Amino acid sequence: MSTKISQAISALRQTLPHAHLVTPEAAEEYQSLNNSYLSGFESDLTPTCIFLPQSKKEVAAFVKTIQPFVGDVQFAIRAAGRQPLPGCANIQDGITVDLRSLKGIDIQDGHVQIAAGELWGSVYEYLEPHGLGVTGGKSTTCGIGGLATQGGLSFYSTREGFICDNVVNFEVVVASGEIINANAEENSDLWVALRGGGNNFGIVTRFDLRTFKQGPMYAGMVWYYKPSFPDQIAALVKELTSPDASVETHLMLSIAYAQVFSNGNDVICLNQLYYTQPIEDPPALAPFTHVQPQRAEMNTMKIQTLVQAATEQSGAGQSMIRCLYMNVSVKADIETLTTGGDIWCEELESVKDAAGLMCSYTLQPYAVSLLESTNAKGGNVLGLDPSSGPIVNVLLLTYWKEKKDDERIIGFMRRALKRIEQNADARGQLVPYIYWNYAFSDQDALRSYGKENVQKLQEVSKKYDPNGMFQTACPGGFKLCI
Template identity: 30%
Template structure:
């Protein structure tokens, strides 16, 4: 059905919330899409730029990159209102250059969850986290923050495999895959999703799972924002055990040993499936004039003497550290990266070798020197992460129904490298910093290729807007995603009217 005929049909009307009025008493805003939302009966859910609540909501975005200013913000309270908002906006006067953005948690470095010329659909009220003991499923809303999800589910003594930073939102995290502390046993966060409730561009609401709309179910596991708006994630729950959790700081002189031990840990991950390891480099002049190496060491069964970390624990700390027995909710609440600054990021994967680890560490030091010269040492802080990405993660995902990422984990154990930089000054310095980062990323990729250590995956949740994570999934998966997008959005509206984020239509174009 073509869009014009659809908008005049009964199907369009059925997508609107019950009791919708087309005679709103509110004065027109002067913006056709905002007026269309009011005429659809959503005037109580709209924030206009003239209202203090609008400014407060913009300020709540994690990074300055995302603090753009749409014509208005609409905050639906349930899936039916999401359908109403979507169909109203798609039926509004599309003259002029305006588009639609979707916000879940708002924890993004920019380019995906807010917009200047258009309307932002803000899912903040879709923030439930409830547990059904009969099905062992936790129903989680896309607008919730992970620390709140864990706290709510803890009342039923369960958890789900979600984000480690408590301020991260549910929606973007799961649509991009989701790296968790439980990857050694459960795979990616998206592998725990048994059902998605999705609002399609024609206003209908469908459930996608292994039995119904199974093609959409698979595509949503790592396929990003390309098919519709997910309004609920039904996730398999796990018992709410306490973690053994330790964060260490180590002198940069020990980087070669840490690289060695990281590689050995990753190559033997099948022996330590309840362990999770993150290694990071940080240069922050307010803390130290030298780069600090850190590790985050977690055992999901609460075991403090796991053999997986034996060699790492032989390396001395700058300051004494010990394991804390804490819940996932406590770990997430205590692991929030501060926002309110300009952010840069990029990511790659490469073979799990000591040589490539050492090369990436040396590139961090070169980047720090370049940044000192470019914008001044006091105006930035780095946080570069290394995470294991062994082939066994792909095996786990396949056993649980598959995802779009597992294809890239078939050949060899890899390292997920992520560069993050905080810029404290202005947008010009951010662009300069991102330019230096892109050059470093290209150099690291080129070097890994030159020694036969390149791997395909560009992890969507950490990618810069100039990267192509969907294209890294391989031709078969790209064709699959394009086919699913065509079946569920035949007009391609999610590619054109919702243009933010990584779009499958741009892959191969």
């Protein structure tokens, strides 16, 4: 342990004598915490100390205490640790600030106040008896922070916009150690910057989101075969470009491969479908639910609650394995999306023997109605505009077991992504936007927002963090590097 990190931890113990600080000497607790990330890429990192603040005041005390050590000591901010970007929520030989102990959910004036350590599943369970919904993660095990500051999608995004568009207030500890609120009336520049700007400005300790009336929905999964995938893409593009497209749908289409499937060496396709009203088999979903042939025994479409739908989605998640995402955005074009799937399948052949392999080529659409919600709700910094028409985010997701396969799995994903990007660019269908949560280390998500938005973010950073603490001492994620 370096002298400076030792001094920083001693200073924390002196400032917060009852603080929950976990070092490797507390082997069982330390390993339990450090092995609880979604991806082994995060657990590979070994912080010198894991700090679990019990309140926003302890977060503020941490920021003030660490200031004299900036330049010598680095830290990471962890909400739920479900974003697999290496180093995003953990730090080698530094201090990881784990927010899991910040708990609390309350409804005030049509908004739900959510402490940063909560998971979306707890939020949905709290809201369900009130007949309310909120734009939150599609999985119960996702944390609040990553999605609410980085442009994530919810079951309701077609109707309500991005998750970050629905945050009406951020309670945030800025670089001075002051606890402030950022909303439309107070620190509004920071409020907009946090809607996509990630961990560049401070540590958010509470998120206030608007709520809406919500009961059960029609949701589930439909499994089918690759020959039908082009027609499903055509149906997706038709729905997205229709002048009377439904705002009640959320659609995800995938080609998937997993060694555990009982379909030999072949890929299989999956539609994850949501209609946010309690209507059995609505016409808007019919092209996707009635696809034939399908694996009827695996069809889970039914009327279910928000909690049930998010629980089903989280069932596919795993922990303590290798996991990476990469992504690109393209226009809603049939040939571009179909060819992208073919490219992914071709590149997949090189890694099918990797132990525990589970991967997908997944399409998540951004409907025009979603993009229109941004301006109506105060704006964000993502750089997406309704005039660009409907967009489809192409996610390459891969899970595998063994570290020895890292290099070739990353190579497979990079080759596939590069070819998909080149194909889209050649067709004039490439969109520069990269979604932060699905980006790998060499994908510059922030710069994909465009020069104007990056400049806006840099100005906000200089105002609230004039010495660049969150640019240098907190290196995880994507940095503005002012």
